Amino acid sequence: MLQLEGGAYRVEWGIALEHHDAGLPQGCWEDNGCELKLHVPNEFSFDENLNYLAAASNECLFHTKDRRLYKAIPVEQETPVVEISADQDGAILIRFLGDTIPKEQRVRAAVARYVRDWFDLDTDLLPFYGMARRDRLLKQAVERFYGLRNVGIPDLFEAISWGIIGQQINLTYAYTLKRRLVENFGRRVECEGETYWIFPTPQVIAALTVEDLDVLHMTVKKCEYLIGVAKLMAEGQLTRDMLIDAGDIKKVEKKLVAIRGIGPWTANYVLMRCLRMPSAFPIDDVGLHNAIKFLLGTEKKPTKDEILKLSSGWTNWESYATFYLWRFLY
16 A cells, blocks of 8 residues: 655645635634634534435545544645534534644634535525425425535545546445545545545656556546546646636536546536536436436436426526435435
8 A cells, every 4th residue: 555645635725725715704713723613504404414424335535423524634734634513503613633733723724614615605505495495306305405515525636536436337336446546545644543544646646557556446448537637637737726717617617528538427527516616517417317217206217308497497506406316316
């Protein structure tokens, strides 16, 4: 097993933070040194989001225990390990574990921003809920999963890699491949008797060959795709900033699908889970089709034309609509 420093991961996340240096609205958090408190919107349920995360039984980048969430969050040259829970008022508490308490407030602020981004706390869901309660498909979803957020993947390389890994395979096997990738080429941190894994950096994967990735037992094509994306990011030709600054969703999607290994599905997955573009819509997603089939009680999956008709009222909320419908599959 390779023991890697992974500094580049922290740099890439740092770039994203600079782009969002106003990403902590005034009064949205409290810094108590060894513990942070994030104030949350009324339309947020920690339990619903934890239930979603806990459903991933083979997840390697975080774990849940006793209604708490545990994760290592690399920021610059530090890797704080945190316990995330909810207080009696529903606010999010972030407690630093062991000797990983950041000394500088800017690092603690970066952790707060990461968690806010992870749970998409800056999105106002009231308009979505107003629309969804009148929608044939979504009304059941928002009643059942009220307070669920589009739980994101803030790191661009992780988001693209996860999209590539998951292409044309079931979710269970995708998690197996992700674990192999992380445990062979990522970095680990030991804290209070637990091991926490950090996703491999673009620089690490860019330096590998397809043969180096044989240990993953993944298709040659997917290995080539991962290495290709990693090289683009390691060379600075692809960053989260660049994509966000492009603004228009069609322009961003076009930039992504121009990359070998990224088709419309993977591009829209990244637009949803990392770039937070609300109108991202992976319309060809098999999970979306199965969720619609389940809710309609039909034998056949819907056609693309049928999905377009059913989703006609979702304008600018396609991303959340998809995420809520996916939730039924768990």
